[in-house]
Amino acid sequence: MAPFTLPYAKFAEAYDKMMANVDYVRWANYIDKLFAFYNFHPKRVLDIACGTGSTAILLAEKGYNMSGTDRAAEMLLWARKKAEQRGVDLHLWQQDMRQLAVAQPYDAALCLYDSINYIATPDEMGEVFARVSEALAPRGVFIFDVTTEYNIVKHFHRQTFAESYESFSYIWRNMYFHKDKVCKTILTFFLKEDDGYRKYEELHVQKIYSVAEIKKLLEGANYKLLSSFDAFTFNRWGRTSERINFTAVKKS
Secondary structure (H helix, E strand, O other): OOOOEOOOOHHHHHHHHHOOOOOHHHHHHHHHHHHHOOOOOOOOEEEEEOOOHHHHHHHHOOOOOOEEEEEEEHHHHHHHHHHHHHHOOOOOEEEEEHHHHOOOOEEEEEOOHHHHHHHHOOOHHHHHHHHHHHEEEEEEEEEEEEOOOOHHHHHOOEEEEEEEEOOOEEEEEEEOOOOEEEEEEEEEEEEEOOOOOEEEEEEEEEEEEHHHHHHHHHOOOEEEEEEEEEEOOOOOOOOOOOOEEEEEOOOO
């Protein structure tokens, strides 16, 4: 079996087409409303694991001074291209969130679309929270979301998705391991190259965290948890929440 390519290395070429159903306008509007809900008016905002920049671009168009980081250089190439096409100024750099470091503190940080579920252990999650805290100004706000076990079991466990486009095809296979609370996804791509198609595979691993675990880790990294809402709402999360959005503020 050929070795896996790094997550999002080849996925980047297909990402926006495969995620065409994602309502990024809704994401950007929700973030904007969360800031207003807490009477917070950030200027400089950092989008961690920004991907191809869809949400960051929309927030920049709302007037925020946006920066973005991502572990995958290939995703950032698309983000830069899209920002240039929209006439948006985005400060982008490649960095794993576990090694996050910034030159100047930000008023707010985001980590959206269950990107933080890629952090494999509570110890690593605590380190990420600490790194983000260091990147924030005093009383800075951190907004992020997690996918839930309910969502994974209902929509992904033992599910296979496949689709073909002119320039690529993919097979998306998922398996959830209840004991470890880990979802493993194998993405197989057939990308058009020259006169044929070449096969690539990526392994994506996401860890499920409970709200109690997240709250404890936030407190250990000098945050106060403001809310854990059912995603895109201002309602408390529940047993059937498929995504939970957290808002936390740095204590000092």
